Amino acid sequence: MPLHELFEEANRQLVICNAxxxxxGYCPVWPALERRRHLTPGDVAHLANLCHDCNDCLTACMYSAPHEFELNPPQIFSKLRTDTYDRYVWPRVGQVRSTRALVGTALSLAVAVLLLAFRLALHPHAPKGSPYGFIPHDALIAVALVPVVWGLIIMTIASLHYWRDIGGSWSELAHPVTWMNALSDGARLKHMSGGGPGCDYPGDSPNNLRKYFHLTLVAGFGLCFASTTVAAIEEEFLNRIPPYPIISAPVLLGLFGGAGMLVGCLGLLRLQQRRNLEATTPRMSAADRVLVWTLIALAGTGVLTTVLRSTSAYAAILLIHLATVVTCFAIAPYTKFAHFVYRSMSIYKDRLEAAPRN
Ligand code: SF4
Ligand code: SF4
Known part of the structure; x- marks a missing residue:
């Protein structure tokens, strides 16, 4: 649907909702809507990214199909969110994100081949358990840093453009306490609760399964990040080089983090398969699946890298894991990974707007 038609349809539905x-009481989208008399395209993008896709408003709505108004806020918000994911990234390779994801995957495979070449050419008889046995330290850092820096730059620029379009001013960005509160709201999924009893997801009765699986996934990701950070500190400042013993902070954090990510992803995948497809779009469903399967690949290969570290399969699984990490960072700005950034900006804006009232 062209952008102007998308905006007109969202505007039509939200004018009825505002009456x-x-x-x-379900989520902050509705109080934010009440603060606006006339909606701009930036307003509807902001409301769409504030929506946590709980389905409660669709279940409750007396004006959804077969009523002639045919209201479906979660679906129109899904369309607007996928438009957001497209609109603010660079480079915009047409409107086909799968092309961009393909480019990222191809680049990552190229990196994997490069690493394999290092392994074969430089260290054919490398020891097991340590990546530096067959990948030079500086090469490993460079391979990991390039996509990380790329993703950070693209997402920073995209988020600033998004902020401008949803009506934010630059001076409003400098409220550290509001930022902390907004990030806390996002990390705790405060707004994924249908106003208290839970989301009507995947069916039409309230429950907190999606929230708990999502929190498990986020906690697992946090532990994996902590594992990498602790390993870097041990290596750079304490001169302790991998492989680390099983009973050590980097290994245990990584194992528990990977397990948490797998449990969270598999739970979300199961819920996605059973959800009400009327409340979303095929494109958003595909984006959800790509995100979850990518995270499963990331966590699964990470866990296997530790489990198989004393076997001859270690080099191969480490290469696959590194390629997966690089792929994730390379495609993050162009996939649903980016939802974290736009949603955080909208939660922050909502907190700024609601602060005088509170
Ligand atoms: S019940 Fe329907 S029309 Fe009323 S606010 Fe909810 S979604 Fe909008
Ligand atoms: S789907 Fe849930 S989070 Fe989204 S607007 Fe409706 S009630 Fe709010």
Whole structure:
């Protein structure tokens, strides 16, 4: 659907909602809508990214199909969110994100081949358990840093453009306490609760399964990040080089983190398979699946790298894991990984707007 038609349809539905206001207790989208008399394209993008896709408003709505108004806020918000993921990234390779994801995957495979070449050419009889046995330290850092820096630059620029378009000013970005509160809201999924009893997801009765699986995934990711950070500190400042013993902070954090990510991803995948497809779009469903399967690959190969570290399969699985890490960072700005950034900006803006009232 062209952008102007998308905006007109969102505007049509939200004008009716603003008169109805039945859903105002479900999430911050509805109070944010009530603060606006006339909607701009930036407003609807902001509301769409504030939506946590809980389905409660669709379940409750007396104006959804077969009513002639045919309201479906979660679906129109899904369309607007995928438009956001497209609009702010660079380079914009047409409107086909799968092309960009393909480019990222191809680049990552090229990196994997490069690493394999290092392994074969430089260290054919490398010891097991340590990546530096067959990948030079500086080469490993460079391979990991390039996509990380790329992703950070692209997402920083995209988020600033998004902030400008949803009506934020530069001076409003400098409120550290509001940032902490907004990030806390996002990390705790405060707004994924349907106003208290839980989301109507995947069916039409309230529950907190999606929230718990999502939190497990985020906690697992956090532990994996902590594992990498602790390993870097041990290596750079304490001169302790891998492989680390099984009972050590980097290994245990990595194993528990990977397990948490797998449990969270598999749970979310199961819920996605059973969800009400009327409340979303095929494109958003595909984006959800790509995100979850990518994270499963990331966590699964990470866990296997530790489990197989004393076997002859170690080099191969480490290469696959590194290629997966590089792929994730390379495609992050162009996939649903980016939802974290836009949603955080919208939660922050909502906190700024709601602060005087609170
Ligand atoms: S989604 Fe339906 S019930 Fe909820 S505010 Fe809009 S019109 Fe009212
Ligand atoms: S789907 Fe849930 S989070 Fe999204 S607007 Fe409706 S009630 Fe709010």
């Amino acid at each position: 109805c206001r039945y859903c105002e």
